[in-house]
Amino acid sequence: MARFSPENLAHARLLLSLYPEPRSALLPLCHLAQAQDGWLTPEAMEQVAELVGVTPAEVLGTASFYDMLHTSPVGTYLIGVCTNLACLLAGGEELLRHAERSLGVAPGATTEDGMFTLEEVECVAACDRAPCAAVNWRYFGPLGPDAFDELVGQLRAGALAAEVPAHGVLSRVRRRRGLATTTEEVAAERRAADEERAARASAKAAEAQGSGDGGSRS
Amino acid sequence: MSAPSTSSPPAIVTGRLGYPDSHTFERFLATGGYEGLRKALRLHPEDVAAEVSASNLLGRGGAGFETGRKWSLLPAGKPVRYLVVNGDESEPATFKDHMLIERDPHQLLEGIVIAAYAIGAAQAFLYIRGEFALGLERVEQALEEAYAYGAVGRDIFGSGFSLDIVVHPGAGAYICGEETALLESLEGKRGFPRIKPPYFPAAIGLYGEPTIVNNVETMSNLPWIVTHGGAAFAALGQGRSTGTRIFALSGHVRRPGNYEVEMAKTTFRELIEAEHLGGGVREGRAVKAFVPGGVSSPWFFPEQLDMPLDQDEVGKAGAMLGSGAITVMDDTTCVVRASWRIVKFFWRESCGQCTPCREGSGWLEKVMHRIETGGGREEDLDLLLDVADNISPGLSWPPAQTTICVLGPSIPPSVCSALSRYRDEFLTHVKEGRCPFPEEAR
Structure with missing residues (x-):
């Protein structure tokens, strides 16, 4: 499909x-x-x-410029282990090595059952949970080796299906409405607003001119 | 996240986050939500802009440019202009916008409508880092609620002002945080930064039209500024560093997290050590170095701990507050390994347009990696500086640039900081032919 x-x-x-x-x-x-x-x-x-x-x-x-778009198949769950600075300081590299051993694949590869693809990812902006991993871009951390294995076990058992949707699904809330206004309507609205604004500016300038004159006379 | 009552500044952008349901429409309305927008719409747009100028709100993305001044760069006589909000937070160890997007999406939308009204934007685009899946979901939900409530869409709150907001997901590329790369990405292209000049998209931006690009945290400050007035914001902080700011604290501290503190009145030491903030480094450890404002910045060392979180002070000291990301490295840290990892990041994320950045990042990564893994030579230390100097001639601060965007000059600072301060550590790696730090402590 x-x-x-x-x-x-x-x-x-x-x-x-x-x-x-x-x-x-x-x-x-x-x-x-x-x-x-x-x-x-x-x-x-x-x-x-x-x-x-x-x-x-x-x-x-x-x-192909963008890391999140995969032009070849990936596993049901894409597990991205962060090894960037904050995670590095908290054992991110060790977590990645553990993940490789535990899943039996190198970064970039998918397990034989097609369940997991492992990736080494750059900072995912969850540094207060370092070291962390993203599963289909849902975040888990801090993760030690045992917590990682437990997470994998839960994913395998389908226990996290509610929290972690299928790979590729980002927002489960889809926009249903189109634009509320047309380009022409907004353009007309803005032109009118700009004209009013210009009128206010020149009125203000005239007023300032007037009061300035007043000041010099007194 | 609350500060002691004696000197606590108002929580301007994180005020709602104490509630577990801070992201919901109900909580937002129950805590003053959309009141700032209602007030803004009763004012003339230029008066809203004047309040923002009076606040001296510095952009919270990284460059720290005055928001009001950026808006004033829009050319007159061009009625079609766009507001693009940068939520592509990717600077390593920065995680404040991620939090604001997930935990207070309505505050962000309210700020966007206020800004769009002030500058007269025809449409607003909220570009959110694609990896923020939950954030995208929360914002889409909030946007639907805001449309239904009349805070976004046609004739907002009966004011005659209409605005559509579109949430746009990124797809994984650090470079798209650079504003002209972000515009390219929003136009459906590779995230290649645009050649300057023009230096500001205010002149030529999205689809070639005048465009303002503002950061998520910047937008999230606007409801408070409009409600309380720009002067109230400017009364906090000092000099150009007004108001409060969220600092994303990570690394070897006991309480990593996002902390909103008063700018310029708080020091790095307070942020790192105060019990209600970072809680200090682990027992028996000391600060060895810290990143003061994102990994693009040169590092600071213990003697800079008492410096205030003041944009200009930090700039004068040869670094930057940048994205507001502070990463602490204690005395167990191998600085070779830490700076190698930062260079590896830039090598992976270089868009490849400019030779100094594309090639230089790869060279630095290779040389750093061989030093860290025991294959380094003594002359490598000077080679590092030579390559770095070819990316950013003179290795000065602010850095000289040989590339289209600032990613290039962002590559050398971490390596140069580590090397100039801890040259002996690099030499130990070379002489011993291995990393001298025990694996579990690195």
Whole structure:
């Protein structure tokens, strides 16, 4: 199911309507495809290209710049272990080595059962919980080796399904409304406001001029 | 997060966070939510901007530019202009915007509408780091509530002012925190920083139109500033460093976390050591070095602990408050390892456009890695400085730049700080052919 489902296609069109230029929807649509399929498939990139009006190569060229967009399959759970400064000082490297041993894969690889992909990630802005790991971008920490294994066990058992959605799903709350105003309406509103503002500024300047004269006469 | 009553400044941006349900619409309304916006909409836009100028609110993203002055750079006679809010917080060890997005999304939206009203933005885009999945969810939820409540959308609170806000997820790239890279990303492209000039997107920004890019914490301050007045904000702090600021404290402290303290009136030592703040380093340990404002900054050492959290003071001392991220390294830290990891980060995140940054970061990473892992040579120490000097000639502060954006000159400071202060430690690595620190303590 690499093309958008009817529901997702409708959502894609809604996202497109939010931007003055369709290409702005490129990353949101890639996220939408990844939420649907778990990774960014070639077919999805073709469809994103059609929708935003660029070539598939441009979608790939853009998506490949971004770490979160995966142009090859990943596991059900993407586990990112942070080893950046705050985590390093709290044992992030040791946690990553433990994760490698525990899952039996090197960073970048997926377990044979397709359950887990391990990554070494850069700071995920959860440094008060160092060392921390992100599972499908939900944060856990501080994590020692035992806590890590427990987390993996819970994920395997499906005990965290409510907290950790499938890979690719970021916000489970989807925007349902389009823009409340049209570009033309807002432009007219702003032009009027700018004119009023200019009028107030010149009135103020005239007043200042007037009081300035008054001051010199007294 | 509360300070002692004797000298406690108001909690301007974290006031609601004591409530476990601080992110909910109900809690927001019960704690003065959207009152600042209602007041702003009764004022003329230029009067709202004047309050912000009077507050001297410095941008909380990293560069610390005056918010009111940034707004004043918008050219006249161009009715289509945009507000873009930078929530792509990625500077290592910075985690304050992450908290504000997750724990008080309505305050952020309220600030955005206030700013958009003051500058007359046609539309506002809230660019949130893609990795902040829960934050994205909380903001989407809050945005729907704000639309339904009439605080966003058509004819806000019957004022005649209309605004749409779009939440835009990033997709994992540190460089997109650089404002022109963020605009490229928002246009659906790779996050390549734009060539300067123009130095400010206020002239040419999103889709080539005048654009203001402001940080999440900056926006989150606006409801309080409008409600209490710019002068009340400016009465806190000292000099140009007015108001309060959130400092993200991490590393070897007993209580890592985000702490909102009065700027300039608080010192690094208080932040790190006070019982209600960082709680000090572990028993029997001492501060060896600390990052004063994000890993792009040169480091500070124990003799700077009593310096106030004042943007200009820290700048004069050869570093920066930057993103407000303070990371403490105690005396068990291997500074070679710590600075190597920072360089590795920049190497991974360089966008690759400029040779000094792309190649220099890789060279520094390789040389640092071989020193840390025992393969270093004595001449490597000078090689590090030579490569660093090719990225940022003169190795001065503020740094000289050979690249399109400031990522380049952000690469050398950590290595140069560690090397200039602890050259002997580098030499020990080289002479012993290994890292002298026990593995579990590194």
